[in-house]
Amino acid sequence: MLRTRTIIKGTGSCIPPRLIPNESFAGHAFFEDYGQPYPTDKTARIIAKFQDITDIAERRYAAEDQLASDLAFEAGRAAIEDAGIDPETLDYVIVAHNFGDLRPDNHRTDQVPTLAAKVKAKLRIANPECVAYDLPFGCPGWVQAVIQAHYFLQSGDAKRALVIGAETLSRVSDPADRDSMIYADGAGAVILEAQEHAEAVGILSHATRSDTLEHVGLLWLGTTFDEDSEDRQLYIKMKGRKLYEYAVSHVPGLVKRSLEKAGLSLADVNKVLIHQANGKMDDAILRRIGRLYGVSELPTDIMPMTVSWLGNSSVATVPTLLDLVRKGKMEGHSLNSGDVAVLASVGAGMNINSIVYRMP
Ligand SMILES: CC(C)(COP(=O)(O)OP(=O)(O)OC[C@H]1O[C@@H](n2cnc3c(N)ncnc32)[C@H](O)[C@@H]1OP(=O)(O)O)[C@@H](O)C(=O)NCCC(=O)NCCS
Known part of the structure; x- marks a missing residue:
């Protein structure tokens, strides 16, 4: 139908x-x-x-x-x-x-x-x-x-x-x-x-969470660390280690929830397109997603990364990654008909979300 x-x-x-x-x-x-x-x-x-x-x-x-x-x-x-x-x-x-x-x-x-x-x-x-x-x-x-x-x-x-x-x-x-x-x-x-x-293609499912009560203070705007400076502009500040721990603890579960909503498992996923904040953090998140499914070895090409040369451009990281992979601009990576991609992100709020998408 x-x-x-x-x-x-x-x-x-x-x-x-x-x-x-x-x-x-x-x-x-x-x-x-x-x-x-x-x-x-x-x-x-x-x-x-x-x-x-x-x-x-x-x-x-x-x-x-x-x-x-x-x-x-x-x-x-x-x-x-x-x-x-x-x-x-x-x-x-x-x-x-x-x-x-x-x-x-x-x-x-x-x-x-x-x-x-x-x-x-x-x-x-x-x-x-x-x-x-x-x-x-x-x-x-x-x-x-x-x-x-x-x-x-x-x-x-x-x-x-x-x-x-x-x-x-x-x-x-x-x-x-x-x-x-x-x-x-x-x-x-x-x-x-x-x-x-007729086929189940496009956005198959999604999930979001907002953990504000405990984690609202992990990112904020503050003045420069150089207190002697005349500079009174506001800069983005973060509790980096706490953010890292939050992301590694909560992103894997939400990705799993979005896959469950789509009736899929990790074995069905071809690409994990994840927010590019820190390469080591994303590796740890992927390992933990694997662990939730009892998988210790994931395909080496499952998680394309741009953070080494593009850094963390906030809201731009996932759509940029998607564009580069979709257009064959990331060596060794492609998205083909029938492939399933997870698009996941984490940031200030703290908020996390995940979309499961099947290429038509
Ligand atoms: C900020 C961040 C890079 C720090 O890395 P980390 O591995 O957590 O670092 P730790 O606090 O455990 O410290 C480990 C070592 O790195 C050093 N270090 C920490 N932050 C550093 C930085 N920004 N630059 C250089 N060295 C740093 C520490 O001094 C420590 O050094 P030591 O081993 O010689 O004692 C990391 O926590 C991170 O990326 N957090 C999430 C960022 C994020 O997602 N931001 C969201 C914006 S959307």
């Missing part, structure tokens, strides 16, 4: 132009929290340790004149082109982000109008029934926006949605905080379309 399925019709991404290798932090004076500076002759060791514990060797930053909405526009335009659709037929443009448009010299978040409104205008979409809005949900914002769009498509009210994740974390990175080396800029996008299929 034919049923309405939510299908990814096109993908796009914007990898910003400025390549920032770890060595570019060599001149930084890092501080231990709001306290003692690390001796500057230790900076090289800190950077080497950073690479060792995260796998991140370089990341991309937006150009000085690029805003998050510019990156979002580029990714959106690429997804529309890939899908080969008329943008006027879109029912929704949804942009997930956390900090809005941030100028390099002023951290005041600019979200009026919304980034989605700016993107829709830049795409020259005239159709007033194409609804443009933003979704803040921490790093899992893009996955959550896909889940929302899926509901719209399944309701029958909408046929097509452009869902973008865009962020410029470099603009809220504290130069005195060694954890800020994780952060990057970027954007990724999909076109979702409601299609009639």
Whole structure:
């Protein structure tokens, strides 16, 4: 029997132009929290340790004149082109982000109008029934926006949605905080379309949790660790180790729940496209997912990774990864008809989500 399925019709991404290798932090004076500076002759060791514990060797930053909405526009335009659709037929443009448009010299978040409104205008979409809005949900914002769009498509009210994740974390990175080396800029996008299929394809299931009571304080905005500085801008701060422990403890169970909702097991999964925050953390999450299924050896190509060269671009990591794999731009990785992919993310809130998707 034919049923309405939510299908990814096109993908796009914007990898910003400025390549920032770890060595570019060599001149930084890092501080231990709001306290003692690390001796500057230790900076090289800190950077080497950073690479060792995260796998991140370089990341991309937006150009000085690029805003998050510019990156979002580029990714959106690429997804529309890939899908080969008329943008006027879109029912929704949804942009997930956390900090809005941030100028390099002023951290005041600019979200009026919304980034989605700016993107829709830049795409020259005239159709007033194409609804443009933003979704803040921490790093899992893009996955959550896909889940929302899926509901719209399944309701029958909408046929097509452009869902973008865009962020410029470099603009809220504290130069005195060694954890800020994780952060990057970027954007990724999909076109979702409601299609009639007899086979169970497209979004098969999804699951989300928000653990706010205990974990709301793991990410926040604070001033620089360098207390003697005149700088009063606000930067993203995190309790990195606690975040790590939270993610490793809770992501595997939620991925399993989403697979159970789809009536699938880990053996049915071809790709795990997971939020790129820390390579070592993602390895630990994957091992624990395996353990939940009594599996100690997983296929080596199950979890494509970009974090070593793209860093953590928040909401942009999963759609960028999806775009690169789908278009055969990640060596040794592909997504073919019938393949099952899990799209999972974790971030501020704390929020976690997971989508199970079968390629049509
Ligand atoms: C922040 C993070 C990189 C720290 O890594 P970790 O393995 O938890 O580090 P630990 O606190 O256990 O410390 C281990 C060692 O690394 C050092 N270290 C910790 N953070 C470091 C950093 N950012 N750079 C360099 N060294 C660091 C510690 O000093 C310690 O060194 P030692 O072994 O010489 O004593 C890691 O916890 C992390 O990635 N957390 C999650 C990040 C995340 O998901 N953020 C979400 C944004 S969406």
